[in-house]
Amino acid sequence: MASNKVPITRLGKFFGESDFDLELEMGKEWLHGDMNFTCVLYKIDRYRTNTDDVYGETVQDGIKFHPPIEFKAYVKIIGTENKFLGTSKIEQLEPGTMQLSIYIKDLEMMGVDIEYGDYIGYYENENRVRYYTVSNDGRVTSDNKHNYGGYKPYYRTIMCAPVTNNEFRGL
Amino acid sequence: MNLEDYKMPFPKQIKKNIDLIPNKVGLARRKEMLQEIEQDGTFLPKSVLHADLDRGFLDFVKDKLGFSVEGKQVPVVDIIVTTQNWAQFTQTYKFQDLDKNASPPFVTVVRSHDMKYGSYPSTVYTIPERRQFFYAYVPSFDGQRTTVDVYQIPQPIPIDIKYTLKFICNRVREINQLNKVVLERFSSRQAYTKVKGHYIPIKWDNVSDESVMEIEKRKYYIISYEFTLVGFLIDEDEFVIKPGITRNLQLLEATGGKARRQPRKPPFNTDKFYENVLFLPGTTILSDKFSEKVNLKLISSYNISNYEIWINNLYYGSNSNYIQVNSGDSVRFEVTKKDDNLESKLSFQNILV
Numbered sequence: 001m002a003s004n005k006v007p008i009t010r011l012g013k014f015f016g017e018s019d020f021d022l023e024l025e026m027g028k029e030w031l032h033g034d035m036n037f038t039c040v041l042y043k044i045d046r047y048r049t050n051t052d053d054v055y056g057e058t059v060q061d062g063i064k065f066h067p068p069i070e071f072k073a074y075v076k077i078i079g080t081e082n083k084f085l086g087t088s089k090i091e092q093l094e095p096g097t098m099q100l101s102i103y104i105k106d107l108e109m110m111g112v113d114i115e116y117g118d119y120i121g122y123y124e125n126e127n128r129v130r131y132y133t134v135s136n137d138g139r140v141t142s143d144n145k146h147n148y149g150g151y152k153p154y155y156r157t158i159m160c161a162p163v164t165n166n167e168f169r170g171l
Numbered sequence: 172m173n174l175e176d177y178k179m180p181f182p183k184q185i186k187k188n189i190d191l192i193p194n195k196v197g198l199a200r201r202k203e204m205l206q207e208i209e210q211d212g213t214f215l216p217k218s219v220l221h222a223d224l225d226r227g228f229l230d231f232v233k234d235k236l237g238f239s240v241e242g243k244q245v246p247v248v249d250i251i252v253t254t255q256n257w258a259q260f261t262q263t264y265k266f267q268d269l270d271k272n273a274s275p276p277f278v279t280v281v282r283s284h285d286m287k288y289g290s291y292p293s294t295v296y297t298i299p300e301r302r303q304f305f306y307a308y309v310p311s312f313d314g315q316r317t318t319v320d321v322y323q324i325p326q327p328i329p330i331d332i333k334y335t336l337k338f339i340c341n342r343v344r345e346i347n348q349l350n351k352v353v354l355e356r357f358s359s360r361q362a363y364t365k366v367k368g369h370y371i372p373i374k375w376d377n378v379s380d381e382s383v384m385e386i387e388k389r390k391y392y393i394i395s396y397e398f399t400l401v402g403f404l405i406d407e408d409e410f411v412i413k414p415g416i417t418r419n420l421q422l423l424e425a426t427g428g429k430a431r432r433q434p435r436k437p438p439f440n441t442d443k444f445y446e447n448v449l450f451l452p453g454t455t456i457l458s459d460k461f462s463e464k465v466n467l468k469l470i471s472s473y474n475i476s477n478y479e480i481w482i483n484n485l486y487y488g489s490n491s492n493y494i495q496v497n498s499g500d501s502v503r504f505e506v507t508k509k510d511d512n513l514e515s516k517l518s519f520q521n522i523l524v
Contacts, residue, residue, distance in 0.1 A: 055343045059241050086381050086393035088279050088337040089252040090259060092272040097387055128269065135387045161389050164275060165268050167341060 011151050020151055028103060037075040039100065040068045040121040040129075041114060042170065060166045065119070068170075069112055073102040073158075075122060098122060098132050100158040104141070107156075119168050120160055131168050132160030207368035214309045215322055217367045218407040221332075225251055225282060227366035228334050228400055231373060232280055235362065236336070238352045240276055240345050248279040275391055276340035278349075282332065289329030291403050301325045303411050311414075319415040327403035333376075336396040346394055353378075353396060366402070374399045442523050445470075448504055450515040458503040467494040467519040474515040478506040494519075 008017070031037075048064035051057060078096030085092055100120070107113060114120075116137045121129045138146075141153035148154050195203050208216045233247045248262045263273040303323035311320045338349050356362050357375040364371050381393040446467075448457055458481075469492045472478070480487040480494060481503040487494065496502055508515050 052344065057342050057344065085273070085339055085391075086337065086383055087281070087335075087395065088339065088393065089281055090248065090263070090273050090279055090337075090339070091256065093270060094272075094389065095270060130269075159387050161387060163389065164341065164391075166274060166276075 008152055011149065015149065015151060020148060020154075023148065024103065024105060024154060028106070031074060031103070032072050035072075035074060037073055038070055038123070039073055039075065040070055040123075040170075041112065042066075042068050042119040042121065042131075042168075043112065043115075044118060061169070061171055063119075063168055068121070069110060071102065071106060071110060071112075073100040075100060077122075095130065095162040097135075097162070098160040100160065101155050102158065103155050104153060114156075114158055119163070119170075121170055129170065131163050131170060133163050133168070135159050135161045204368065204370075210368060214307050215324065215407065215410055216405055219327075219366055219369060219403065219405045221286075221330075221404070223366050224330070224332055224371065224400055224402045227364040227371055227402075228282075228332075228373070228398070229280060231362070231364035232278065232336060235356055235364075236278075236349070236352055238348050240340075240342075240348060245345070245349075246277045248273075248277060251280060251282045273339075276338070276342070276345050279337050279339070281335045281337060283335070286330055286332050289331040289401060289403065291327075291329035291401050298326045301409070306410075308415060309412075313414075316417060318417045320412050321415045323411040323413070324405070325409050327405045329401075329403050332400045332402060334398045334400060336398065337381075338394045338396070339391060340394075341391045343392075346392055349394065350378075361401075364400070369403075371400060371402045374401060444521050446519050446521050448517040448519070450475075450504075450506055450508070450517075452512055452514055455508065456503065456505050458501055460499070460501045461496045462498055464498045464524045465496050465521045466524055467496060467521055468492065469494075470518045470520050472515075472517050474509050474513050475506050475517065476509045478504055478517065480504060 042065040045064040045066050049058060050062055076099040078099070080096050081094040083092065083094060084090065098120070102114070114134060114137055116134055118134045118137075120132045120134065122132065123129045136157075136159035138156035138158045141147070141156055144150060146153050146155060146157070194200075229247075229249055229251070233249060237247070238245055246266045248259070250258055250262050252259050260271075263277070266274050266277055268274040303325055306322045306324045308319045309322055311318055338346070340346060353375065361372045361374045364373060375396065376399055377397040379395045379397075381395050382391065383393065384390055448459070450457060477490060479489040480491055482494075482496065482500050484501075484503070487502075494502070504517065506515055506517070
C-alpha cells in the first residue's frame, strides 16, 4: 500500500530539508568518523528459537539469532553499583546500564530495527564483549529532544540492561 | 514363576528395594541412636553449639534440598556469608561470570543473628537451675582399685535459629523446581537434619518473592524461603565427671536419757465420745458433774437389773436410754445390781449439743 507523504514545511523560513540533511551528515561524520563506537546487534530469530510453551523462556544457549549486524551509535554506560543481590548477603558489582543514541537514518539504511528484547554486544576491549538486552527501544521519538529543533525526529535513545552469561553470551 | 505369567499385578505393598540389614525399631533403635550420638567420642555426647547447628542446616540445604537444572546441579554457597568478604569468593568462584559476580542460578543461606530461647518441646521450661543429671557410669582404675566415674550432664538448652534460603535465578522453571523439592521435603510439616547424631527438626515458616524487576536494570528472581531450626545446645564444658561411691561407712550415734513423750493425739471425733460409769463391788451410787451440755445415749449395761437417774438431786427417771444434761448439771446414778459381788457398768455415748 502506497503511503502518503506530507512535506514538512515548519521552520521553513530559516530551516529546511537540505539544512536538516546537512546537519545530519555532519553529525554522522562526527559519530562514524570521530567517535566510531561500534556495537553488534543480535536480533532474535523467533522462529528458530525453542521456547517454553508456558513461560516463553529458553534454556541456556538456546537463543537463536540472525546474523549479527554492526552499527554505530553514541554509547554512554552508567556507572557500576556495588550492592547485595537483593536481600541475600552475596555482594556483587552490578554493571551499569548502557544508553545508545543512534540515527534513525542509519537504521533505515541498514534495513534493520532495534526492538525490545534484542541483544547488543559492546566490545569493552579487544578480548571482552559485554552483552546487553534492550529494555527500552526508544521507538517513540515525538519529544522535542529527539526532534531537530522541532523539525523532524532524527535519532533514537535506546536503553539496555546487562545480561548474565546464562541468559545470552553470543554463541 | 512370575506374577506376570499369571497376568497378576504386583501387590501394592511390594517393596522393590529391600534393605539387606533390617531397620531396627523400638528399644533397639533407641540404642542405635545413642551409639550414633556417642560415636567416635567418649562416653559423653559431643558438644552441639551454634556452629554445629549452622553446619547442620547448610548440609540439609545441600543434601536434602539440592536439585539440578538442565542437567547441572544448582550450586549452593556452602557457608553463612559474614562480614569477611573474602570468604564469599571461596564459595562462589566456581560459578562466577566475567565480572566475578556470582552467576545465577544458585542458592545461598542467610542466618538471622537474633536467636532466642527455643521451643524444642522436650526441653523448654522444665528443669530450673541447670541441674546436673546422671548420664552414665564409666569404669575407671585409680591405680589401686577398680571403681566407676559418674558422668553427669545438664539439660540441653533449647534454641530457635531462623534461616532464610535465597534462591537467585532468572527462569521460572527453576523456581518451580526448587518449590517442588521444598514442598515434597516439608509435606510432613517438618524435616530433620542430623547434627552429631542428634535429629534436629526444621520447620518451614514462609516463602516470599523478592525478585528484582526494575524495568531498566538487570532482572532476576529471588525467592526467599524462611525456616526455623528447632535445636538445642549441649556444652561439654558444663559436663561433670566425679568418682562414684566405692565404700559406704555408716555411723549410728545413740544418747541416753528420758524418752521423749509422744504428743497426744486429738480425739477422732470431738462431737462424740464414750463414757463408762463403773460400779465397783459394794458400790451402787455414783455421781458426776458435766461441764458441757450433752445428750447421754445408753449403749450397754452390765450386771444391772435396774437404775435410777437424779439430776441436781431431782428425780429424772429410771432405766432411761436417753438423758439430756445441761452444763454444770450434777447427775447421780443409783443402780440395783444383779450380783452384788461383781462390778457393774453403764456405757454411754456422749453427744455434744
